Amino acid sequence: MAKGHSRRLLGAALLVAALTSTAACSGGSEPGSSGSSGAPAPAAGQQAPAKTAAQLAREKKAALAKRRAARAAVAKKWGLRLTPLDAPAPPRTKPRITTRKGFETDGTGLPPVFTTVPTKEKIVFLTIDDGAEKDPALIRMMSELQIPYSAFLSDYVVSDDYPYFAKMRTSQPRGVALHNHTLNHKYLPGLSYARQKREICGMQDVIEKKYGERPELFRPPYGNYNEDTLRAAKSCGVKAVPLWAAEAFPDHMEWREWDRDLHPGDIVLTHFRGEEDWKGSMPDMIRRVMNVITSKGYAVAKLEDYV
Numbered sequence: 001m002a003k004g005h006s007r008r009l010l011g012a013a014l015l016v017a018a019l020t021s022t023a024a025c026s027g028g029s030e031p032g033s034s035g036s037s038g039a040p041a042p043a044a045g046q047q048a049p050a051k052t053a054a055q056l057a058r059e060k061k062a063a064l065a066k067r068r069a070a071r072a073a074v075a076k077k078w079g080l081r082l083t084p085l086d087a088p089a090p091p092r093t094k095p096r097i098t099t100r101k102g103f104e105t106d107g108t109g110l111p112p113v114f115t116t117v118p119t120k121e122k123i124v125f126l127t128i129d130d131g132a133e134k135d136p137a138l139i140r141m142m143s144e145l146q147i148p149y150s151a152f153l154s155d156y157v158v159s160d161d162y163p164y165f166a167k168m169r170t171s172q173p174r175g176v177a178l179h180n181h182t183l184n185h186k187y188l189p190g191l192s193y194a195r196q197k198r199e200i201c202g203m204q205d206v207i208e209k210k211y212g213e214r215p216e217l218f219r220p221p222y223g224n225y226n227e228d229t230l231r232a233a234k235s236c237g238v239k240a241v242p243l244w245a246a247e248a249f250p251d252h253m254e255w256r257e258w259d260r261d262l263h264p265g266d267i268v269l270t271h272f273r274g275e276e277d278w279k280g281s282m283p284d285m286i287r288r289v290m291n292v293i294t295s296k297g298y299a300v301a302k303l304e305d306y307v
């Protein structure tokens, strides 16, 4: 059938060439051939014996079970009470994010400020701020557990060990994103536009120079900002300003909402801190927050897939 089909095309090509003396045979149907050609020739490979739908489903189920078992073993190794849930596939197009009500400034066209990403999926996002504690166990734990997270770095605590965050950045197959949390962690609304710009854009430059990529996300220290903050951030490439809906500590959670609960798309904040600063290590904090997230039926997704 394929042979006959190509012979017919060849014939058509010769006919067209003879009639018009051009090579413009671009697949248009010549008179007399339409209706008689039937279905196009099958592509190579369509002839091969295909797996049945049932076989494919069985294989998919087995692979999933294997992945879940591996993740359960790693969760057990790191002392998690529950195995983290798998995040759904990222959306084909990112949701449109707008500034949360009550978080607006007078400026227009500025990067949106938000605490929750619009989604119906039972997912949350994990973000870790500042960068003081540089625990190698955190990087190992998160990459073995395959939990995505985003780090918002402040240069005054990061500069004594840039390589730690370089290692973090490449520790997971799809990367751990490093974002901007200013040079010196100042209360930005107390600074002039020029000084805010130095704090924010200076950190954009540091991250780009040290890690090869300019951040698109920026989080103001303490979550405090004004119109100048957002204008300055926009001027040096910031696209969005994610704040947080809940904050995780090694021994408790703090909630922004009255219902003291997680919601689809909530951004969870925590910090790079050690046992000198709070009641536990970084792995202790992750154990606790992951048990909260998983027991409420949520998976951790990658913030940069949605923002």
Ligand SMILES: [Zn+2]
Binding pocket: 129, 130, 181, 185, 221, 222
């Ligand atoms: Zn901070």
